[in-house]
Amino acid sequence: xxxxxxxxxxxxxxxxxxxxxxxxxxxxxxxxxxxxxxxxxxxxxxxxxxxxxxxxxxxxxxxxxxxxxxxxxxxxxxxxxxxxxxxxxxxxxxxxxxxxxxxxxxxxxxxxxxxxxxxxxxxxxxxxxxxxxxxxxxxxxxxxxxxxxxxxxxxxxxxxxxxxxxxxxxxxxxxxxxxxxxxxxxxxx
Amino acid sequence: xxxxxxxxxxxxxxxxxxxxxxxxxxxxxxxxxxxxxxxxxxxxxxxxxxxxxxxxxxxxxxxxxxxxxxxxxxxxxxxxxxxxxxxxxxxxxxxxxxxxxxxxxxxxxxxxxxxxxxxxxxxxxxxxxxxxxxxxxxxxxxxxxxxxxxxxxxxxxxxxxxxxxxxxxxxxxxxxxxxxxxxxxxxxx
DNA sequence: TAAATTTATTGACATAGCGCAACGTTTCGT
DNA sequence: ACGAAACGTTGCGCTATGTCAATAAATTTA
Numbered sequence: 517x518x519x520x521x522x523x524x525x526x527x528x529x530x531x532x533x534x535x536x537x538x539x540x541x542x543x544x545x546x547x548x549x550x551x552x553x554x555x556x557x558x559x560x561x562x563x564x565x566x567x568x569x570x571x572x573x574x575x576x577x578x579x580x581x582x583x584x585x586x587x588x589x590x591x592x593x594x595x596x597x598x599x600x601x602x603x604x605x606x607x608x609x610x611x612x613x614x615x616x617x618x619x620x621x622x623x624x625x626x627x628x629x630x631x632x633x634x635x636x637x638x639x640x641x642x643x644x645x646x647x648x649x650x651x652x653x654x655x656x657x658x659x660x661x662x663x664x665x666x667x668x669x670x671x672x673x674x675x676x677x678x679x680x681x682x683x684x685x686x687x688x689x690x691x692x693x694x695x696x697x698x699x700x701x702x703x704x705x
Numbered sequence: 706x707x708x709x710x711x712x713x714x715x716x717x718x719x720x721x722x723x724x725x726x727x728x729x730x731x732x733x734x735x736x737x738x739x740x741x742x743x744x745x746x747x748x749x750x751x752x753x754x755x756x757x758x759x760x761x762x763x764x765x766x767x768x769x770x771x772x773x774x775x776x777x778x779x780x781x782x783x784x785x786x787x788x789x790x791x792x793x794x795x796x797x798x799x800x801x802x803x804x805x806x807x808x809x810x811x812x813x814x815x816x817x818x819x820x821x822x823x824x825x826x827x828x829x830x831x832x833x834x835x836x837x838x839x840x841x842x843x844x845x846x847x848x849x850x851x852x853x854x855x856x857x858x859x860x861x862x863x864x865x866x867x868x869x870x871x872x873x874x875x876x877x878x879x880x881x882x883x884x885x886x887x888x889x890x891x892x893x894x
Numbered sequence: 895t896a897a898a899t900t901t902a903t904t905g906a907c908a909t910a911g912c913g914c915a916a917c918g919t920t921t922c923g924t
Numbered sequence: 925a926c927g928a929a930a931c932g933t934t935g936c937g938c939t940a941t942g943t944c945a946a947t948a949a950a951t952t953t954a
Contacts, residue, residue, distance in 0.1 A: 576846055584849040598838065598839065602839075642830075645835060645838055652838060652841035653787075653841060660881040661773055661881060663911090693911075696914095697912075699933050700933080874901065884901085884902075885943085886942075897952105901950070902949070908941105908944100909939105909943100911939100911940095917934090920929105921931085922930085924926090924927095
């Protein structure tokens with residue numbers, strides 16, 4: 517049940533068994549069904565999730581109800597609506613299970629307590645922030661001046677899981693193209 | 706000369722005068738002329754810069770030579786080619802002064818030494834990463850499904866400095882629209 | 895300060911990709 | 925297991941925005 521989380525923490529440099537165990541003990545198991553919404557825009561995000569199994573996505577809807585997906589996360593990753601989690605303001609976005617999930621959740625207070633107490637865990641948090649930042653930047657660059665075909669190729673190269681495990685509609689809303697266009701591009705390979 | 710940096714550090718909670726002074730002593734002043742390139746894609750980024758005066762931008766060029774601007778920074782901000790600074794790999798992007806600048810630079814070793822030594826400075830770094838991440842996410846959301854007019858309005862609302870202090874060409878390349886389109890939109894207000 | 899270079903504006907034209915719609919297919923609820 | 929609902933695919937016409945080009949304005953260099 518805590519297999520992947522345990523591996524993640526214990527493989528971290530400077531982690532001790534004891535510290536890892538303390539942190540793990542603060543994560544509570546949560547199940548989520550396919551399509552279940554774990555967080556709505558008006559809510560404030562209370563938990564940092566770790567995915568043992570399944571996948572999550574973060575997305576918004578604009579005023580006309582059109583979805584825009586921001587992030588997909590799969591087993592072995594942490595995922596939360598970070599701005600809300602950090603600032604404790606309404607999330608302004610949805611967090612949704614897109615497959616049946618086994619999740620582990622730590623609440624905000626405990627999370628930051630552990631970040632302060634265990635420097636190796638602060639290191640993990642720092643890595644999450646750094647890689648999230650870098651990923652976001654790459655995506656911004658990549659999408660500037662790319663046409664639809666180039667975006668799809670980029671996705672295949674850098675996040676192949678997305679096209680394999682996520683619906684066309686969601687993948688399209690991640691790329692900022694219409695489902696029709698994505699469908700046509702896939703047909704041409 | 707160190708006025709803004711001093712203010713930034715000393716206004717931080719948990720900062721002591723002594724610690725702030727130690728950190729400040731590791732920043733060396735650097736001048737940069739308008740349009741001067743401080744870092745090229747094949748170079749590895751050695752410094753974290755703080756802007757006392759002027760402005761910087763990060764940008765790439767694609768294979769056809771078209772520029773794509775990623776980030777503009779003005780006085781009072783930290784700025785570096787973060788992925789390169791962190792991983793010490795080629796930057797894959799340019800860092801350029803777009804106005805005449807007075808900069809303060811700290812090298813990577815000293816920077817991370819201070820992050821480890823002074824928890825308030827680690828806090829500042831954490832804030833930079835968090836806000837950078839959040840900003841990048843907002844931008845991704847905003848640019849998905851926005852047409853050119855909406856992008857410009859968004860920029861006016863959230864980063865008015867960009868349109869005021871940066872050339873149309875650069876602002877357009879930041880928004881992912883052509884200079885012509887930006888010009889036409891501005892004409893219509 | 896004048897010439898040279900770069901940038902901004904505006905018009906004419908071409909086109910990628912969107913919305914819409916129709917139809918087939920998969921998934922979901924009971 | 926069945927019907928209903930959501931999703932994927934594909935065709936068609938339209939519009940926003942890109943490219944190209946010509947002129948005007950601004951900035952840099954000497």
